[in-house]
Amino acid sequence: MTEARTSILAALRENRPKGEADLVLEDIAIQYEDPFVSFSAMMKKNGGLVVAMDSADSAVADFANRCGPDGVLLEGELAVAENAAIWIPFRDEAERARPFLAETLAVIVRRADIVSNMAQAYARIGTGELPGYGVFMAGPSKTADIAQCLVIGAHGPIEFVTYLV
Amino acid sequence: MKHPEAAAGFVADSAKSSWHDQALWGVRTKRDAAVSAIPEWEELREQGARIKAWSLAHLDDLLVQFEAQCQQNGIVVHWAADGPEHNRIVHGILAKHRVKKLVKSKSMLTEECGLNEHLEAQGMEVIDTDLGERIVQLRHEPPSHIVLPAIHLQKEEIAETFHKTMGTPADMTDETELTRAARKDLRERFLQAEAGVTGVNFAVADKGIVVVCTNEGNADLGAGLPRLHIACMGIEKIIPKFDHLSVFTRLLARSATGQPITVYTSHFHKPKPGGEMHVVIVDNGRSALLGRKDFRRSLGCIRCGACMNTCPIYRRSGGHSYMATVPGPIGSTLAPSKDPKTHDSLPFASTLCGSCTDVCPVKIDLHQQLLAWRGELVKMGYGDRKKIRSMKLAGKVLSSPTLYKLAGIGARIALRGPRFVLPSEAKKWLTNRDLPPVPAESFRARYRRHQK
Numbered sequence: 001m002t003e004a005r006t007s008i009l010a011a012l013r014e015n016r017p018k019g020e021a022d023l024v025l026e027d028i029a030i031q032y033e034d035p036f037v038s039f040s041a042m043m044k045k046n047g048g049l050v051v052a053m054d055s056a057d058s059a060v061a062d063f064a065n066r067c068g069p070d071g072v073l074l075e076g077e078l079a080v081a082e083n084a085a086i087w088i089p090f091r092d093e094a095e096r097a098r099p100f101l102a103e104t105l106a107v108i109v110r111r112a113d114i115v116s117n118m119a120q121a122y123a124r125i126g127t128g129e130l131p132g133y134g135v136f137m138a139g140p141s142k143t144a145d146i147a148q149c150l151v152i153g154a155h156g157p158i159e160f161v162t163y164l165v
Numbered sequence: 166m167k168h169p170e171a172a173a174g175f176v177a178d179s180a181k182s183s184w185h186d187q188a189l190w191g192v193r194t195k196r197d198a199a200v201s202a203i204p205e206w207e208e209l210r211e212q213g214a215r216i217k218a219w220s221l222a223h224l225d226d227l228l229v230q231f232e233a234q235c236q237q238n239g240i241v242v243h244w245a246a247d248g249p250e251h252n253r254i255v256h257g258i259l260a261k262h263r264v265k266k267l268v269k270s271k272s273m274l275t276e277e278c279g280l281n282e283h284l285e286a287q288g289m290e291v292i293d294t295d296l297g298e299r300i301v302q303l304r305h306e307p308p309s310h311i312v313l314p315a316i317h318l319q320k321e322e323i324a325e326t327f328h329k330t331m332g333t334p335a336d337m338t339d340e341t342e343l344t345r346a347a348r349k350d351l352r353e354r355f356l357q358a359e360a361g362v363t364g365v366n367f368a369v370a371d372k373g374i375v376v377v378c379t380n381e382g383n384a385d386l387g388a389g390l391p392r393l394h395i396a397c398m399g400i401e402k403i404i405p406k407f408d409h410l411s412v413f414t415r416l417l418a419r420s421a422t423g424q425p426i427t428v429y430t431s432h433f434h435k436p437k438p439g440g441e442m443h444v445v446i447v448d449n450g451r452s453a454l455l456g457r458k459d460f461r462r463s464l465g466c467i468r469c470g471a472c473m474n475t476c477p478i479y480r481r482s483g484g485h486s487y488m489a490t491v492p493g494p495i496g497s498t499l500a501p502s503k504d505p506k507t508h509d510s511l512p513f514a515s516t517l518c519g520s521c522t523d524v525c526p527v528k529i530d531l532h533q534q535l536l537a538w539r540g541e542l543v544k545m546g547y548g549d550r551k552k553i554r555s556m557k558l559a560g561k562v563l564s565s566p567t568l569y570k571l572a573g574i575g576a577r578i579a580l581r582g583p584r585f586v587l588p589s590e591a592k593k594w595l596t597n598r599d600l601p602p603v604p605a606e607s608f609r610a611r612y613r614r615h616q617k
């Protein structure tokens with residue numbers, strides 16, 4: 001164990017505030033009557049495209065037409081109505097950088113997998129085995145670092161398509 | 166140099182300083198809109214504050230738990246007592262892998278420790294990849310805001326920087342074209358980099374997860390492409406449970422930019438296959454701050470920048486005038502805890518209007534801390550002597566009705582005269598403002614008249 005570790009932990013023990021009450025948090029997060037509607041509205045606001053499809057197969061076909069060879073198509077495990085974030089787990093063998101290098105990134109999510117809020121999302125993710133790397137993605141990459149002017153497409157994908165099936 | 170002098174240049178360019186003021190107020194307005202869509206916002210802030218308070222009371226246990234979980238996942242954990250030790254550790258890992266080129270995503274901690282300079286001095290090439298940070302890196306300037314590093318610059322200035330450093334056409338000032346040029350230039354560098362360094366937004370103790378929030382996708386490219394990923398964090402980034410991420414991801418982006426969430430919220434749990442991941446945990450004065458009852462809550466800061474966007478002083482004076490890694494209200498309470506002598510003017514760079522406290526997503530009592538600092542600094546013998554003398558004088562005048570009356574008469578006469586007869590201190594105050602006209606009658610006289 002390093003010296004720094006020992007001294008930091010000792011200082012924290014010495015200085016920590018005492019008597020902090022137990023941490024119990026109530027469930028307060030917003031619920032949507034129709035998560036699909038809210039998700040779609042939010043994704044549009046975030047600069048992404050929402051396409052409703054009757055099946056995953058038709059989504060794959062549409063993707064092939066729309067994007068050509070430079071696009072990447074992924075599967076999302078769940079989506080969140082309050083902010084249009086989609087949970088994308090990368091299991092150990094997956095190439096982590098690939099979707100970020102693509103010009104167009106498309107994600108297929110089942111309509112039944114849209115939850116209302118982040119509290120529900122994390123509760124659900126936490127029950128399964130966590131991936132080595134997992135990302136909530138909520139649209140195309142963006143920046144406003146040049147004089148607060150919004151530009152869609154920074155380092156990551158310039159276009160983001162969500163297929164809801 | 167003190168804050169007022171350091172701000173003078175920025176304030177003097179009144180077109181630019183008004184633009185800056187308006188741009189940041191625009192961000193504040195977006196924050197308000199996003200917040201109003203969440204009916205439980207105030208309760209959510211309360212939860213954020215409570216989780217942070219609990220974490221600060223259990224930091225030692227949580228860090229030990231976090232370390233054990235990380236190790237179980239194959240992440241190597243390092244501890245650094247201060248900035249120089251942090252830099253030595255990061256350099257050691259890079260040197261072991263013979264890294265010559267690395268990419269970095271935003272991290273205020275490495276800024277605080279001066280990591281770039283340290284690595285560059287040892288011959289490594291360090292590329293900041295967040296667009297705003299890249300812009301200031303190319304200009305050899307520090308960031309002026311923790312979320313919007315280049316907010317002190319206007320389009321034409323950035324166009325000129327790109328023209329000089331990347332060879333873009335001199336007249337190319339369109340934000341999309343400039344962003345694409347940077348994307349192309351940096352894409353190459355991502356592909357060549359042998360290591361990626363990232364900051365940490367949240368470190369989850371019960372699972373050993375590091376969470377990084379960005380909009381540009383640069384952290385994911387930097388961590389995902391090279392074999393080696395180093396994440397650097399202050400000890401206060403710890404939160405107890407995975408579920409608590411929901412509270413902070415709901416608070417952070419809404420407070421920062423008015424987005425419902427950052428585009429990417431990335432969870433690093435294990436090294437990539439065939440790769441290596443390291444976490445460096447840094448103290449650098451934080452454990453000492455934890456022992457200061459009046460100021461420890463500032464350790465709960467999630468670096469959203471909302472207190473800067475709303476602050477009337479920050480908006481008018483610009484981030485560089487604070488001469489501290491973190492500017493604005495939160496920086497003004499953090500900096501003196503490290504070095505009260507150097508930063509003694511910062512707690513005075515505030516109107517104490519309390520707007521910062523109102524917007525802070527984790528309810529840090531910012532303006533109260535600034536007020537408390539003023540008292541501390543004066544006790545330590547720092548602070549503006551003139552201000553202290555005039556406060557003492559004001560105290561005397563305000564506690565004596567006769568003196569107060571005389572002062573009132575004097576002031577009404579003086580203020581009616583031409584401005585150049587005012588004492589020089591008062592004239593300074595009028596550089597960018599004017600006084601309202603002096604009423605014909607004093608409040609006392611008016612009150613007496615109405616009593617009759």
Ligand code: SF4
Nearest residue numbers: 466467469470472525
């Ligand atoms: S002090 Fe509060 S408002 Fe300011 S940056 Fe930190 S979390 Fe945000």
